[in-house]
Amino acid sequence: MNNQPNSEPVIDILNVSHSFKGHRALQGISFQVQPQSLHGFVGPNGAGKTTTLKIICTLLQPQAGKVKVFGHNVRTAVKEIRKRIGFMPDHFSTYRQMTVFEYLDFFGAAYGLSQEQRDQVINDVLTLTDMDGRKDSLISGLSRGMQQRVSLARVLVNDPDLLLLDEPASGLDPRARIELMEILQELKRMGKTIFISSHILSELAELCDSVTIIDRGLIKYSGSMDGLLNYEHEHPVYKITLESEPDAIIETLSGEAGIVSIEKTPKPREMRVAFDTTIINSSALLEKIIALNGVIDSFQRDKKHLNQAFLDLTEQGVR
Numbered sequence: 001m002n003n004q005p006n007s008e009p010v011i012d013i014l015n016v017s018h019s020f021k022g023h024r025a026l027q028g029i030s031f032q033v034q035p036q037s038l039h040g041f042v043g044p045n046g047a048g049k050t051t052t053l054k055i056i057c058t059l060l061q062p063q064a065g066k067v068k069v070f071g072h073n074v075r076t077a078v079k080e081i082r083k084r085i086g087f088m089p090d091h092f093s094t095y096r097q098m099t100v101f102e103y104l105d106f107f108g109a110a111y112g113l114s115q116e117q118r119d120q121v122i123n124d125v126l127t128l129t130d131m132d133g134r135k136d137s138l139i140s141g142l143s144r145g146m147q148q149r150v151s152l153a154r155v156l157v158n159d160p161d162l163l164l165l166d167e168p169a170s171g172l173d174p175r176a177r178i179e180l181m182e183i184l185q186e187l188k189r190m191g192k193t194i195f196i197s198s199h200i201l202s203e204l205a206e207l208c209d210s211v212t213i214i215d216r217g218l219i220k221y222s223g224s225m226d227g228l229l230n231y232e233h234e235h236p237v238y239k240i241t242l243e244s245e246p247d248a249i250i251e252t253l254s255g256e257a258g259i260v261s262i263e264k265t266p267k268p269r270e271m272r273v274a275f276d277t278t279i280i281n282s283s284a285l286l287e288k289i290i291a292l293n294g295v296i297d298s299f300q301r302d303k304k305h306l307n308q309a310f311l312d313l314t315e316q317g318v319r
C-alpha cells in the first residue's frame, strides 16, 4: 500500500458540474476526502451520488470543474488512478454462475497477477471478508449479504488504497449490514480510505468519521459526522433536568429576553430550552434557573436527531 502525506486529500473535487441531456445532475459540487477516513456520501435517490462516484473512479469524465484522486487529475491520469482504487457498484455484476474462487481468480488475472499471487490474494481477501468457507460455492446460491462480501473481496484483489462503494448496504438485513460495517472498519484500520454512499444517513452514522450530504446535485454539508450532529440552523438547544418538575420555572422564563422556546419534554422533570446566544449564554441561563430555586440534575446540549439533520438539509418532493 502507498502511504499518503497526511495533508493531501485522497479525493479533491472542485466546482464539478455534469448534465445528462440538459438535466443538471451535478451543479458545481466541491468537497474533499481525507486519507484513511471512512467518509459517507449521503443523499436521496437521484441526488447525484452515482454520477459523482463514476467521475471519481474515471468511468465518466466531468464536463466542468476539477477532480483529483491521489493528486492525479481524473481526465489525464486514468491508469495511475485505476491502479489505486477499487469501485464496488450498487448492483452485482453478471458473473453469478461462477464459484467464488473462479470469480476472484478471473479478476486477479485481469489485474495481471500470477496464479501463485492469485492463490495467496484470494485466500487473504476471503479471510478479510469472512468468506473462507465459501470458496467453491456458486455465487448465484449465496445470500445477498454474502454476494456483497464477494463483491467487496473482488474490489480488494488489487489491494487498493481507496475503496469507492456505491450503496453497499442496500437490501441487506440488519445482521448482514453490521457484518459488512465491521469489515469496513477493519479495512480502515489497515489504512485504507473508504468512500461509501447511501441514501440513509443513520446507516452510516456509527461507521463514518466524516460525511458529505448531496441533494439535487448540490452539496449541503461536508465535514465531520460530529459537526453534522451539532449542526444548528438557528439557536442552540439544551436539555435540562431538575430535581423537581419545572412548570413554575418554565412559566417565569418563557417571557424572558433571549429565551426562544422553553417546554417540558415527555421525560419526568426535564425541559428543553432554545436560546439566542446574542442575548444570553448557557451560564446566564443556568444562573437564572438557580435564582428561581431550581436544583439542576443535568444539563446537556440537545444534539439534533440524525434524521432531522438530514431532513433539514435536503428538500422534499419527487425526484
Ligand SMILES: Nc1ncnc2c1ncn2[C@@H]1O[C@H](COP(=O)(O)OP(=O)(O)OP(=O)(O)O)[C@@H](O)[C@H]1O
Pocket: 020, 021, 023, 025, 043, 044, 045, 046, 047, 048, 049, 050, 051, 052, 199, 319
Ligand atoms: N445516464 C444517464 N442518463 C440520463 N440521466 C441520468 C443518467 N445517469 C443519471 N441520470 C440522472 O441524473 C441524476 C443523478 O443520478 P445519480 O444516479 O447520480 O443519483 P443517485 O444519487 O446515485 O441516485 P440513486 O440513489 O437513485 O442511485 C438523476 O436525476 C438521474 O435520473
